[in-house]
Structure formats: C-alpha cells, structure tokens
Amino acid sequence: MTQIYNRVALIGLGLIASSMFWGMKRAGLAGEVTGFARSEDTRKRAREIGLCDVVCDSATDAVKDADLVVLCVPVGVMGAVAAEIAPHLKQGAVITDVGSVKAAVIRDVMPHLPDHACFIPGHPLAGTEHSGPDAGFAELYDNRWCLLISDCCENPAEIDRLTKFWEGLGANVEQMDAEHHDLVLGVTSHAPHLIAYTMVGVADDLRRVTDSEVIKYSAAGFRDFTRIAASDPTMWRDVFLNNKEATLEILGRFTEELFALQRAIRTGDGDMLHDYFTRTRAIRRGIIEAGQDTDAPDFGRGGKPVEKD
Amino acid sequence: MTQIYNRVALIGLGLIASSMFWGMKRAGLAGEVTGFARSEDTRKRAREIGLCDVVCDSATDAVKDADLVVLCVPVGVMGAVAAEIAPHLKQGAVITDVGSVKAAVIRDVMPHLPDHACFIPGHPLAGTEHSGPDAGFAELYDNRWCLLISDCCENPAEIDRLTKFWEGLGANVEQMDAEHHDLVLGVTSHAPHLIAYTMVGVADDLRRVTDSEVIKYSAAGFRDFTRIAASDPTMWRDVFLNNKEATLEILGRFTEELFALQRAIRTGDGDMLHDYFTRTRAIRRGIIEAGQDTDAPDFGRGGKPVEKD
Ligand SMILES: NC(=O)c1ccc[n+]([C@@H]2O[C@H](COP(=O)([O-])OP(=O)(O)OC[C@H]3O[C@@H](n4cnc5c(N)ncnc54)[C@H](OP(=O)(O)O)[C@@H]3O)[C@@H](O)[C@H]2O)c1
Ligand SMILES: NC(=O)c1ccc[n+]([C@@H]2O[C@H](COP(=O)([O-])OP(=O)(O)OC[C@H]3O[C@@H](n4cnc5c(N)ncnc54)[C@H](OP(=O)(O)O)[C@@H]3O)[C@@H](O)[C@H]2O)c1
Numbered sequence: 228m229t230q231i232y233n234r235v236a237l238i239g240l241g242l243i244a245s246s247m248f249w250g251m252k253r254a255g256l257a258g259e260v261t262g263f264a265r266s267e268d269t270r271k272r273a274r275e276i277g278l279c280d281v282v283c284d285s286a287t288d289a290v291k292d293a294d295l296v297v298l299c300v301p302v303g304v305m306g307a308v309a310a311e312i313a314p315h316l317k318q319g320a321v322i323t324d325v326g327s328v329k330a331a332v333i334r335d336v337m338p339h340l341p342d343h344a345c346f347i348p349g350h351p352l353a354g355t356e357h358s359g360p361d362a363g364f365a366e367l368y369d370n371r372w373c374l375l376i377s378d379c380c381e382n383p384a385e386i387d388r389l390t391k392f393w394e395g396l397g398a399n400v401e402q403m404d405a406e407h408h409d410l411v412l413g414v415t416s417h418a419p420h421l422i423a424y425t426m427v428g429v430a431d432d433l434r435r436v437t438d439s440e441v442i443k444y445s446a447a448g449f450r451d452f453t454r455i456a457a458s459d460p461t462m463w464r465d466v467f468l469n470n471k472e473a474t475l476e477i478l479g480r481f482t483e484e485l486f487a488l489q490r491a492i493r494t495g496d497g498d499m500l501h502d503y504f505t506r507t508r509a510i511r512r513g514i515i516e517a518g519q520d521t522d523a524p525d526f527g528r529g530g531k532p533v534e535k536d
Numbered sequence: 537m538t539q540i541y542n543r544v545a546l547i548g549l550g551l552i553a554s555s556m557f558w559g560m561k562r563a564g565l566a567g568e569v570t571g572f573a574r575s576e577d578t579r580k581r582a583r584e585i586g587l588c589d590v591v592c593d594s595a596t597d598a599v600k601d602a603d604l605v606v607l608c609v610p611v612g613v614m615g616a617v618a619a620e621i622a623p624h625l626k627q628g629a630v631i632t633d634v635g636s637v638k639a640a641v642i643r644d645v646m647p648h649l650p651d652h653a654c655f656i657p658g659h660p661l662a663g664t665e666h667s668g669p670d671a672g673f674a675e676l677y678d679n680r681w682c683l684l685i686s687d688c689c690e691n692p693a694e695i696d697r698l699t700k701f702w703e704g705l706g707a708n709v710e711q712m713d714a715e716h717h718d719l720v721l722g723v724t725s726h727a728p729h730l731i732a733y734t735m736v737g738v739a740d741d742l743r744r745v746t747d748s749e750v751i752k753y754s755a756a757g758f759r760d761f762t763r764i765a766a767s768d769p770t771m772w773r774d775v776f777l778n779n780k781e782a783t784l785e786i787l788g789r790f791t792e793e794l795f796a797l798q799r800a801i802r803t804g805d806g807d808m809l810h811d812y813f814t815r816t817r818a819i820r821r822g823i824i825e826a827g828q829d830t831d832a833p834d835f836g837r838g839g840k841p842v843e844k845d
Contacts, residue, residue, distance in 0.1 A: 303806075352753055356820075372753055411749050414739050419757035421801075422731055425794045427816040429786065430723050432793075440720050442822045444661055444681055448728035450823065451760045457820035460813035467801045467809060477738065478798055482791065484741075485734045489787055492730075492776045497612075500776060504769035507736040511665075511766035513751045514759065 231392045232294040233258040238286050238308055239299035240264035240273050241459075242354060243325045245363025247297065248278055250396040253365040263289035264360070265300075272360045287315040295392070298324035298336070303465035306335030313339045321385050323349045327412065327462070329376055329405035331469035337379060345385050348376040350408065351398060352416075358459040369397035377402045413473030417466055418481060421474065423455035424463070540701045541603040542567040547595050547617055548608035549573035549582050550768075551663060552634045554672025556606065557587055559705040562674040572598035573669070574609075581669045596624040604701070607633035607645070612774035615644030622648045630694050632658045636721065636771070638685055638714035640778035646688060654694045657685040659717065660707060661725075667768040678706035686711045722782030726775055727790060730783065732764035733772070 235257040237244040244262065251257045262279030263286045264270050273282045283289040290296050290312045298305055305326055316322070322344055326332045329348050340346055353371035355362065373393040377386050390400045403411075430441045430449065445453065467474055491499040544566040546553040553571065560566045571588030572595045573579050582591045592598040599605050599621045607614050614635055625631070631653055635641045638657050649655055662680035664671065682702040686695050699709045712720075739750045739758065754762065776783055800808040 374753070411753055414742050414750050415754050415758040417757075418738075419735055419761050421797060422735055422794070423757065424813055424816050425790060425797055426728055426731055427819050428793050428812060429727075429789050431815060431819055432789065433723050433786070441723050442819070444683070444720055445724050445823050448726075448732065448764055449724040451764060452728050453816070453820040453823050455757055455760060456813070456816040458813075458817075460810045460817060463813055464806050464809040468804055468806055471801055471804075474801060475798060477742070478794065480741065481734060481738050482794070484737050485731070485787065485791070488730060488734055489784060492780055492783060495777055495780075497773050497777055500773040501769045503737060504733055504765070504767075504772055506740060507733050507762070507765040508767075508769060510736055510740055510751070511762045514754050514762050517751050517754070 231256045234293045235260045236289045236293035236296045237262040240360045242362040244299035246367035249365035254395040256395045261289045296322045301465040302326040302328050302469045305332045309336040309339040320344050322346045327466045328469040329408045345380040347380045350374045356457045373398035373400050374403050410473045413477050417474045418477040423452040426452050427456040540565045543602045544569045545598045545602035545605045546571040549669045551667050551671040553608035555676035558674035563704040565704045570598045605631045610774040611635040611637045611778045614641045618645040618648040629653050631655045636775045637778040638717045654689040656689045659683045665766045682707035682709050683712050719782045722786050726783045727786040732761040735761050736765040
C-alpha cells in the first residue's frame with residue numbers, strides 16, 4: 228500500500244478507467260479518485276457500483292485539485308476533453324492518457340495544455356472486447372505492458388512517478404516514441420482488428436445465403452474473429468482514423484501476401500503453403516516465450532471471468 | 537457405458553484421433569480400439585501413453601476385424617490410406633473420416649472401397665492449435681457439432697449407429713451435404729485461418745524492421761491470430777488445396793470488403809466504419825446465443841489445459 232498520487236481524476240469511465248480504479252484500490256495507489264463520464268447513465272451506474280470515490284457531473288469538477296488526470300476516452304475526443312479541462316488543472320498537474328494511438332493524441336492534446344502542466348502520453352497494452360463501467364477488473368494490467376511516451380514532459384521525476392503508478396497497477400512499463408508506437412501497434416493490434424471486422428462482415432453477407440449456419444457452426448478461427456470484431460465501434464473507428472498511415476501501409480502489405488497465398492492455392496503450390504505455415508507457427512513460439520501469452524485455454528487473459536453480452 | 541462398436545480402428549493418431557480414443561474410453565463406446573500412425577515415433581509415443589488398446593505397425597493390421605474404421609489423417613492422404621486398407625476391411629465395415637473438407641475426401645476415398653463396406657464421411661467441429669498423439673483429451677467433442685454426410689451410405693441403421701457413437705463422445709450430430717459443408721466451413725474456418733496465417737506472415741516481415749517488438753508487445757488481436765496461425769501446416773495445406781473453390785470465392789469477397797474499409801479509413805469516413813463495426817458486434821451476440829462460444833475467458837474451449845509448445 229504505497230500511495231503515489233494524492234488525487235487522481237479519471238475522465239471517461241469505461242473498461243480501461245474502471246480497471247485502473249479497481250487496480251488503484253487493490254494497491255492503495257491514490258488518496259482519492261474522482262471520475263467523470265459523458266452520459267448521465269454511466270455516471271449513475273458508476274455511483275451504484277462504487278466506481279470512483281466521487282463521481283462528478285463535469286470534467287472540470289473532476290480534475291479540480293487532481294495531481295494526476297487520466298484521459299480514458301476514445302482517441303477522437305481526447306483533444307476536446309483536453310481543451311475543456313485545461314483551464315481547471317491544478318498547478319503542476321500531470322496529464323496522461325490511455326489512448327491506443329499516440330501521435331494523433333499528442334497532436335490534439337498538447338496545444339491545449341498550460342505550461343505548468345506535464346503531459347505524459349501512455350498506452351496500457353491490455354483490454355478485452357467488453358466496454359463500459361461494468362467491464363473493468365483490478366487484474367487487467369497484471370503483467371501486461373504499459374508504454375509511455377516521455378518526450379512531451381520535461382520533468383523526469385514525474386515520468387518516474389507515473390512509471391511507479393503503472394507498476395503499482397501490475398504493468399511493466401517501457402518508453403517508446405509516438406511514431407514507433409503507432410507502427411508497432413498497427414501491426415500487432417490495429418490491422419488485425421480491421422481484418423477480423425472484415426471477415427465477420429463477409430460472413431454476415433453470406434449468412435443470408437447459408438441461413439444462419441455460419442453462426443450455428445461457427446468454428447475455431449471464426450469464433451476468435453467474432454470476439455475481436457465485437458470490440459467497441461467508437462473506440463475502433465477513432466483508432467483507424469487516427470492511425471491511418473500505419474494501418475493502411477500494413478494492410479497494403481497484407482493484401483500483397485494474401486494474393487501470393489491465393490495464387491498458391493489456385494495453382495496448387497502445396498510447398499509454398501506448407502513453408503509459409505511452418506514459418507508462422509514459429510512466431511507463436513516466440514510470443515509464448517516472450518510471456519505475452521500462455522498456452523492455457525484462457526490465452527493468458529486470466530483475471531475475472533466477465534459474464535455479459 | 538454403452539458399447540456401440542465391438543472393434544474400432546483409428547488410422548492416424550493425432551489430436552483428433554487421440555481425443556476420440558480418450559472419449560471412447562470415458563463413455564465405454566468400443567470393445568477394443570486399435571490404432572496406426574505413419575511414423576515409428578508416433579506409434580512409440582502412443583504405446584507409452586496408452587493411446588489405443590493395441591498400436592499396430594501397419595494400417596492393414598489395424599483395420600483387421602474392425603467394425604468401424606476412422607480415417608484421422610490429413611485430407612490429402614485420405615485416398616491413399618483408403619486404397620491401402622480397402623482389401624483388408626471386415627465384411628460390412630463402416631468407414632468414416634474426420635477430414636475438414638468433405639467433397640474432395642469423398643472423391644478420393646469412395647472409388648477404393650469395396651461394395652460391402654459403408655462410407656459415412658464426417659467432420660467434428662472441434663480442435664485446438666495443437667497436434668500429435670499427446671494433444672488429445674476426452675472433452676474435446678463435448679457439446680460441439682459433428683457433421684455427417686449421409687449420401688454415400690445406403691444403410692440408415694449404420695448412420696444411426698455412427699450418430700450414437702458421436703453423441704457418446706459428447707457431440708451434437710447433424711447431416712449436411714458435402715458441397716454445402718465445404719462452403720460453410722470455408723467461411724467459418726478455412727478463410728479465417730488463411731487470413732490469420734497471412735497477418736502473422738506480414739508481422740514476421742515487419743519484425744525485421746521493428747526488432748522483435750512485434751512479438752514483445754503482441755497485443756490482443758494479433759495474439760489470437762498467432763494462435764490460429766500455429767495450427768498444423770500439413771493439415772492446413774491439405775485443407776486449402778482440397779477446398780480451393782469455396783476458399784478462393786470467400787477470399788475474393790473478403791478482399792472487396794477490405795478495400796471498402798481501407799477506402800473509408802483513407803477518406804476519413806467515420807460513419808461507414810462505425811456502422812460496419814456495429815453490425816459485426818451483433819454477430820458475436822448471435823454466436824454466444826447459439827451456444828458456440830461463451831463469454832468466459834477461456835472462450836468455451838473448456839477441457840483440459842494443454843501445456844506444451
Ligand atoms: N478496450 C481496449 O481494449 C483498450 C486497450 C487499451 C487502450 N484503450 C483506449 O482506452 C480508451 C478508453 O477505452 P475503453 O475501452 O475504456 O472505452 P469504453 O469502455 O467505451 O469507455 C469510454 C468512456 O469514455 C467516455 N466518453 C466518450 N466520449 C466522451 C466525451 N466526449 N467526453 C467524456 N467522456 C466521454 C464514455 O462515456 P459514456 O459511457 O457516458 O459514453 C465512457 O465512459 C480509448 O482511447 C481506447 O483507445 C482501449
Ligand atoms: N486439428 C483440428 O483442429 C481439426 C479439427 C477437425 C478436423 N480435423 C481433421 O482431422 C484430421 C487429423 O487432424 P489432426 O489435427 O488430428 O492432425 P495431427 O494431430 O497432425 O495428426 C495426424 C495424424 O495422421 C498421421 N498421418 C499423416 N500422414 C499419414 C499417412 N500418409 N499415413 C498414415 N498416417 C498418416 C500422422 O502420423 P505421424 O504422427 O506419424 O506423422 C498423425 O498421427 C485432418 O484431416 C484434419 O483436417 C482437424
């Protein structure tokens with residue numbers, strides 16, 4: 228139980244923020260946590276389940292006297308939220324965010340912040356396909372990465388403090404520059420999500436042909452895609468619109484490779500297919516060795532079973 | 537404990553066959569189970585772990601006196617195996633298979649079988665990314681579908697018996713024609729696998745650029761793809777080469793949709809993206825309601841944790 232910030236404000240009260248709240252409580256990282264979400268419904272629900280010590284009716288109220296402000300809203304509204312809270316920030320406050328894209332968030336948020344504040348963009352590499360105030364759980368960040376972008380803030384002590392805070396939530400923290408972050412995440416997360424959305428969309432078209440059998444017999448492979456493609460539409464719209472370049476570049480490469488594999492199928496080139504699949508199998512091993520997944524049937528998600536939908 | 541067949545022969549001793557064996561033992565479905573695999577290594581391993589009552593050194597020995605012969609080998613070698621065992625089949629034996637493709641297997645196997653035998657092609661919709669004799673577990677088929685193709689066999693009593701056998705293994709059995717099977721599975725399994733293989737291949741190329749960070753920070757989305765893309769190369773080569781038409785047709789549609797989404801990203805058409813992602817989210821709900829997946833973090837795989845790789 229080491230308190231790291233006296234007062235923390237969470238702006239946005241969905242999966243990421245609620246998991247941070249329960250994680251802060253678990254480790255005693257904050258004296259008091261205030262929160263704000265856009266809709267009355269979410270604020271009401273947060274009060275019902277004890278999410279935040281105080282749920283405020285405006286973002287400006289929530290950030291009052293906060294030592295750390297965490298922007299937990301979709302990437303596309305980070306700038307507007309920053310503009311709204313900026314005049315109300317405590318002297319020397321640290322602002323961070325959890326957005327899945329970094330360069331665009333820095334471009335949108337930085338201009339609004341006062342000089343006395345310190346902006347340290349962040350991105351915890353942890354999530355589920357669920358969203359909203361009920362989706363969070365304290366274990367979400369355990370043993371996951373949290374990437375921090377250090378070059379917007381000139382105070383190394385604050386970067387250290389935020390690092391300790393995320394470590395207190397269970398994460399392993401690394402620093403990275405924003406452009407590089409967006410490329411790496413484009414490969415490991417953004418492009419795969421778009422591809423899963425596309426495949427599920429294709430199946431939906433075909434469902435009309437095959438009479439819901441696609442759902443009935445949905446097998447491994449597709450089942451995993453549907454889970455990915457169940458992720459929050461607003462969050463993902465904003466991710467793609469704000470990481471355009473990297474996403475499109477990777478999708479371009481993807482299409483090239485897919486065409487090569489399609490040609491191998493068409494021409495019956497079994498050796499090419501076998502070699503390709505052998506190579507991709509080895510990558511899985513790398514990931515398991517890197518500790519980013521386990522071989523257990525819950526795929527390393529651990530944490531509390533979330534029973535909704 | 538209802539014995540359904542006196543003697544069952546498993547040809548091929550990998551994930552599917554070994555799960556069938558443990559499932560037969562759990563439910564007492566067979567008097568004796570013989571087995572054969574191509575390599576000495578696999579046969580040795582099978583003997584070590586008690587997989588099959590008798591492990592034979594040839595397929596012809598294994599099928600001797602068998603009332604049910606199950607072909608559990610890759611789709612591409614079903615024909616050759618059928619040719620080898622055909623002269624040694626017991627009078628009136630039932631032959632089935634578990635191949636992921638049905639029309640090509642029927643084309644390859646049927647011509648070799650003697651008139652007195654009865655061929656009932658099958659496909660259990662259950663699997664993991666693991667393969668080999670150690671990969672199986674009795675629960676694999678619990679509450680999963682097994683599709684049977686009934687029109688190669690003129691004896692309805694044998695179709696009933698095989699249905700009861702699969703039900704004894706825990707599965708829900710339905711009948712379907714072979715072409716329709718190949719289209720439905722093309723959508724729900726074959727195309728998704730090819731796409732996952734492709735995406736992981738792209739990441740592998742980029743890894744050289746980004747220095748193994750793709751593995752280190754592999755996030756949700758990509759992690760699931762790598763698991764799919766860790767599936768057995770031989771099995772999947774054979775699936776694609778033997779379900780060419782449906783796979784290529786679905787990939788054609790996939791590419792069209794992907795281009796539409798890429799254009800929406802490029803032009804900043806957020807409404808199109810949001811609508812698309814909202815539609816795919818609804819499909820997930822259908823699948824959970826259809827009982828083909830759960831919302832628990834093991835994604836309905838249940839069964840015994842498989843700890844290898
Ligand atoms: N989900 C993941 O897997 C994941 C992983 C890492 C990072 N992230 C990032 O984390 C951030 C939040 O994601 P999440 O999964 O927690 O989303 P979420 O569960 O959908 O929650 C989003 C929250 O933002 C609020 N919000 C939306 N627009 C707002 C606005 N204009 N002003 C104030 N509040 C607003 C929502 O309020 P209402 O409920 O009232 O609408 C909601 O409380 C996103 O930037 C996302 O990129 C997500
Ligand atoms: N894995 C899945 O998710 C899944 C799901 C449903 C259906 N299926 C189908 O089930 C079948 C088997 O798949 P699996 O996952 O069990 O594969 P697996 O674990 O790789 O096992 C394949 C078995 O076939 C044997 N084999 C290969 N070539 C042979 C030959 N020419 N003669 C005799 N035996 C041979 C192998 O012997 P060695 O070990 O000696 O090489 C091995 O025992 C495939 O047709 C596949 O399409 C798979």
